[in-house]
Amino acid sequence: MENKVKRNLPDELMSDMKLKPFESVEVGNPEIKRIAPKVHVTTGENKVVDSLEEVIKKTLKDGMTISFHHHFRNGDFAFNKVMDLIIKLGYQNLTLAPSSLTSVMNDKVIEAIQKGVITNITSSGMRGTLGDFVSHGGLKNPVVFRSHGNRARSIEEGEIKVDVAFLGVPNSDPAGNANGQEGDAVFGSLGYALIDAQYADNVVLLTDNIIDYPNTPASIKQTQVDYVVKVDQIGDADKIGSGATRFTKDPKELKIAEMVNQVIVNSPYYKEGFSFQTGSGGAALAVTRYLRQSMINDGITASFALGGITKPTTDLLDEGLVKKIMDVQDFDKGAAASMAKNRNQQEIDASWYADPHNKGAVVNNLDVAILSALQIDTDFNVNVMTGSDGVIRGAIGGHQDAANAKMTIITAPLVRGRNATVVPSVETVVTPGDSIDVLVTERGIAINPKRKDLIEAFSKVPDLNIVDITELQQMAEKQVGVPKPLEYTDRTVALIQYRDGTIIDTIKQVKD
């Protein structure tokens, strides 16, 4: 069957897995029912145990679903500690459902797949050796990729039923009150893990830092936690987030950032109390710098900044240019440290951030989102998942979710090396073109033809070089040539869900 973004979906797999094809970016007003977790009742004054192995044996059975969060990023020690024991104990047929997978987890996941310990995976993304392994057919069942908002929705609606959540935290009291803000391995917001703490049948905290009761602020609460496991070290602080964020010196990225800022300040959304989300890429960080200067010059302040947060954004909070930060994740040490001392930097969970089946999520209040792309096609569909070789090397993250902003801007260089970024048709559709409004490249700005209002507003601004997206695609092709189409086998190795759970695209096994 073909879905609304003209992708052919494998009929047999779709019906076996009871999946529906992607229809529309409009969520509508469905009535949905949320599930509730099992509660193992206890008075729970002291849940501290030393043996992780005992906890695993008590809580885990073959065929269950286990979850982790990725807030420690590449400084994570929790995942490998837990998986080592699970593999050693000989568990089989587990579903791995983390908020995402970072490179430091890759080897352990591959080992667990090869030993039959893990047979299903759902994640925001995967990179490096694991992406390569899956793209070459290493896992029998297709991986299901979900955005952060969609993961929250799937857990709330029971599509992902987490049996045991293993959540690393930099501190906890003996009853399980914990946050991400104090200790040796702080990462700030616990946004993604809060959903697991709320909905998993068994919640196991791992920490190297047990502090006096009651621990506040309690992001994860004692009402949710079954065990607190004391470990030697929960993470490597130096690898959690980059240290001081450096601004790019790449002239191409700076030019793109300056153009993005021009688009923002000339848009109808740039007025007192506007809101924005930027990513963590070089150009996105530079946009924050240009935007800051414009806001000072024009005497405009933002009501909130959203998303994965970096220090340049918390600096705006300190300067009073941004009134609040709605923070689901922190990308660097500065942003993580800022949360502990600034009450206007509000920790939000993934559901509040972006769940489409909600009574409103923050992304629905968002004016401007600045997002990146590996590829964007002439229908404005965006790929952030597969490389130009067709191999999995990315993550949906909050891309589909933040693209709900009133104006979604994609920033991308026209070409990267010999690979065109603006292409006739993306390898993998992740975010549908219907939710993308503007593309900014160093060679020109393309506006989605559906946004007649933006076309009219921007065509009055002489500094903006507005071009048709097909013109950008042809410029790129003229520079790099026409690539030979990639070859795949018929086997589906991954499914890309849209945020409502429908299937927007599939990834096939690459042919070598």
Place this chain on the structure above:
Amino acid sequence: MEIKTTGVAGTLESSDIQIMISKGDDGIQIDLDSEVIKAYGDQIKKVITDTLEKYGIDNAKVKAVDKGALDCVIAARTLAAAQRATETSDRPELGVLQ
């Protein structure tokens, strides 16, 4: 055109290609290593072969390490390596690149 020595041109920087040309006796044999070999491998080999033939080389061993170079860069590096291999660098034949 006779190959007298091994000629090298280009670097391993992004968007460049390093070409090494040495004596061969079985047509133009290309050993290509490229990040974009699936999408552009055939095209890269064609540009190298065309450039060498235009310069009058019909037999050569070519080792090419590509880092995403555009066709114009590939042709220029190939010509430079070929002129070094034939010890003719003192007479640049830029017409080959047209």
